[in-house]
Amino acid sequence: MADFCRQCSIDTFGEDYRDMAGISKPEDTAQELYAQVICEGCGVTSVDHEGVCVSPACMEKHGVKQPVNPLFIG
Ligand SMILES: [Zn+2]
Numbered sequence: 001m002a003d004f005c006r007q008c009s010i011d012t013f014g015e016d017y018r019d020m021a022g023i024s025k026p027e028d029t030a031q032e033l034y035a036q037v038i039c040e041g042c043g044v045t046s047v048d049h050e051g052v053c054v055s056p057a058c059m060e061k062h063g064v065k066q067p068v069n070p071l072f073i074g
């Protein structure tokens, strides 16, 4: 029994299994209220109603905004 956030599900299986979708509601996400979960991939974190990891403090730092083109430098 393992649960993965969207990013870890896609990273691990190549598909979003939505393990953590539906724990909270769209209204909660609109208010920036997120469900506390333990993801098998990125640890103790928070997910929105779609199961998307939103925590910048998870082990994979999923909530940190990434540059659009991280390899397009120089
Ligand atoms: Zn995860």
Ligand SMILES: [Zn+2]
Pocket: 005, 007, 039, 042, 045, 053, 054, 055, 058, 059, 060, 061, 062, 063
């Ligand atoms: Zn994460």
